[in-house]
Amino acid sequence: MKKRSRIILACGFVGLGLVIAYFLFAGLVMHRGASDTLRVGPLAEQLTPETRPVDPRELGYRGDPQEAFGLPFESVSINGELGPAEAWYVPGARAESDLVAIYVHGVAGGREDGYRHLGLLHGAGISTALISYRNDEAAPASPDGHYGFGLTEWRDLEGAVIAMRARGYERVLLVGESMGGAIVGQFLRHSSQAEHVAGIALDAPALDFRAILAFIGGRAGALFPHQVTEVAMTMFRLEGPVDLSQADVRAEIVGFDGPLFIAHGTGDTVVPVSITDEIVTRRRGMTFLLRSSGDHLLSYIENPERYAGVFNGFLSALD
Structure with a gap:
């Protein structure tokens, strides 16, 4: 009996060791994969198409607002924490309005990604600034060479808000796509300028880094992806330079009391649509939801007319 007990105990220790080894190894793989994604350079190369689209x-x-739509614009230098960053300022027809829109693109994206919204905003007469932020071609590089998932980039958005206020705009509409949503959320959490935000528009918003990591891990076939994610998050906390466990701004978006537009496709393979579902369920403020079946950031392409209809309804709530 004693021998059998020892065998059972030994098997238990071996099994426990294998489980621990799996979580450590899988967590390390997840951590390295996410770190590579957030490293400046590789993701941008991966996302660059062999042939650039001709439809803005x-x-x-790629191309400025004049090249894209024939719209007059101004290149504006915005002072930020790391130095000046370029923005494209496109004046709207409402010369007397105190409302300006600021577009914030996603990770490894560009200002041009905001052209779908620019067309709608310009059509409504709203002046728009399409900004660049740290690690963009038109902005300073960060010292660590990594994207901060909003934890650092919000300061660049703050600089843009200050610059637009210097032009006489006292109300700001923040438009964020993918990681741009994370930047918007961190801005709401930290910036003294957040009181000037009159409305928020988000598309496939990456509001919770942990949830996104677990979602991608599960799609990649990881067993127990949520538990593996916790191991990876611990590695991020130990590695620095930013604590990505703080890259969760769901509460800020839920608590925002102004109008919110949010678009998300059920076919999104990058950001789980469950994040948006939770936001919409928990919010008490005015919310305009556009649900599509598209993949990441493809809700507009799926049905431009429907997208425009919901977005324009949202803009009307800002008047």
Whole structure:
């Protein structure tokens, strides 16, 4: 009996060791994969199409607002924490309005990604600034060479808000796509300028880094992806330079009391649509939801007319 007990105990220790080894190894793989994604350079190369689109409303198009739509614009230098960053300022027809829109693109994206919204905003007469932030071509590089998932980039958005206020705008509409949503959320959490935000528009918003990591891990076939994610998050906390466990701004979006537009496709393979579902369920403020079946940031392409209808309804709530 004693021998059998020892065998059972030994098997238990071996099994426990294998489980621990799995979680450590899987967590390390997840951590390295996410770190590579947040490292400046590789993701941008991966996302660059072999042939650039000719339609400004397609992701990957490159060219200024004049080249894209024939719109007059001004290149504006915005002072930020790391130095000046360039923005494109497109004046709207409402010369007397105190409302300006500021577009914030996603990770490894570009200002041109905001052209789908620019067309709608300009059509409504709203002046718009399409900004660049740290690690963009038109902005300073961060010292660590990594994107901060909003934990650092919000300061660049703050600089843009200050610059627009210097032009006489006292109300700001923040438009964020993908990681741009995370930047918007961190801005709401930290910036003294957040009181000037009159409305928020989000598309496939990456509001919770932990949830996104677990979602992608599960899609990649990881067993117990949520538990593996906790191991990876511990590694992020130990590695620095930013604590990505703080990259969760769901509460800020839920608590925002102004109008919110949010678009998300059920076919999103990058950001789980469950994040948006939770936001919409928990919010008490005015919310305009556009649900599509599209993949990441493809809700507009799926049905531009429907997207425009919901977005314009949202803009009307800002008047």
